Amino acid sequence: MSIDQLEEIAQAMMAPGKGIIAIDESNTTCKKRFDGVGIESTEENRRAYREMLLTTPKLSDHISGAILYDETLRQSTKAGVPFTRVMMDAGILPGIKVDKGPVPLAGFPGDVVTEGLDGLRDRLKEYARLGAKFAKWRAVIAISDESPSGTCIEANCHALARYAALCQEAGIVPMVEPEVLIDGSHDIDICYEVTEATLRSLFGALYEHNVLLEGTILKASMVLSGKDCPEQADVEEVAEATLRCLKSTVPATLPGIVFLSGGQSDEQATAHLNAMNQMGSKPWPLSFSYGRAMQTAALQIWSRDMAGNVAKAQQTVYARARDNGLAALGQWKK
Template identity: 75%
Template sequence: MSIETLAETARAMVAAGKGILAIDESTSTLARRFEGVGIANNEGNRRAYRELLLTTPRLDQYISGAILYDETIRQSTREGVPFARFMADNGILPGIKVDKGTQPLAGCPGEVVTEGLDGLRPRLEEYYKLGARFAKWRAVIHIGDDIPSGTCIEANSHALARFAALCQEQGLVPMVEPEVLMDGAHDIETSYEVHEVVLRSLFDALYQHNVALEGTILKASMVLPGKDSGEAASVEEVAEATLMCLKSTVPAILPGIVFLSGGQDDEAATAHLDAMNRMGPHPWPLSFSYGRAMQSAAMKIWSQDLAGNVGKAQETVFARARDNGLAVRGKWGAAA
């Protein structure tokens, strides 16, 4: 796979006014969300829920791609069309989560490292054959007393870089996600400092592993105060801090940055993205790759009547996609 083809796919992922739908929750994570709204967790309901999301009418107006879970990329619509083929036929790039989740980092209490590099090459090869054109790996960085440590940051950056190099080898655009968690009592200044160190480490590792940045997408967390800090940062403060951090760490050659919602509610995630884009232009497109912030309202509606509320739930999915598509253009605030 040529770098030019990877770069073309990466640019399509951050096409103007579009973002990425994150529906890559593991079976256990989706089970907790289903339980919260009273939906039975079985393969049929998981398939039906993912179909509801992916078959939302006109979704491609605001969604360029969707990150799937291993189970989902092997499933099909009720008519028997594999999800990945349905997506491709409807202008949405299929993506896949490939990491195996976090485990405690030995020797570093309170910190974790993402696993899943063993056997990754053949898995990526299979996912490409199943229709995936990009892949995602999530690292998790905690802020607390004396953490994150340099060891934790370096270990996760190394894993992200190895993942990215293997993706490009197999013709997949890597989406690297170094999430700095909102959990904790830290202030926004501490969040900024940690984000800066993490991103510098990440791009250094990508360089060391010969990853072509023009065929890579960054999935970033926003610079926010810890949710237990008691600190209230304005939308503008968060936008300014996040932009300053990105501009000091992220090379301009990167095709684009998509943000995770990271536990923010629907409106806050959209408002922060909108504010950043109103402060543009920037070296790269700033878009979204939201999960809960795109789905939570639709899941509640669907849970009330799994057979009868599909259309109503899809209307909510489309509305959230439209709102965030406006935010990508910096036009949500004016429309809200």
């Protein structure tokens, strides 16, 4: 795939008023979600759930792409149509999660590093054949009195850069996700410092690995107070701090930034995105790549009657996509 094609896919991912839905939960994570609503996490139930999400009528009005798990990328609808074909026919780009999750970083208690680089070149070739147009790799940065160490940030950003270079070699747009966790009692200023250091390290590593920024998407966490912090920053403060941090670290050549919801409520994630998009001009479009903030309400509805509540659950999926699509334009109203 040419450089122009990578840029074209990245631009399509950032189409105005559209975002990415993340349905890339591992089977282990999916089991936790299903357990919470009393559903058995069988392969067929996971397939049926993802079919409900991906076949939501008019979903592409507000969704440009969906991040899938390995199992999902290979699955089909009940009628036998591959999910990737359903998506492309609807104008939704298929994406794929390719990392293998975080493990403890030896020598640095409390820090983790994401694994999955071994064999990635061959896996990406296969994913491209299966129809994936973009990929995602998530690094995890936790904040505590001792964490994160500089080594943790550097190791994770180095892995993100190696992954991104391999993606572009395979003709797949890399989505780089350095998530600064909301867990902890830290205030918004500490989150700002850690997020700024992480993003500076990330773009330095991407540059060193000759990654084409015009064919790369950043999936960023917002600058937030830790969930256990007694003083929670309000919507305007979060939006202002996040924008200030991004403007000081992210090159203007990037096609766009999508945010993860990262433990925020559905409405908080939408309100923060909307506020940022109402704060004047920015070098890049800001949109969303939400998982739980897109799915939680729909899963609860669907779980009560998996056969009978499909349309009702899909209405909720569409409503969440619409609200976040409006927030990506700064036009959402509570």
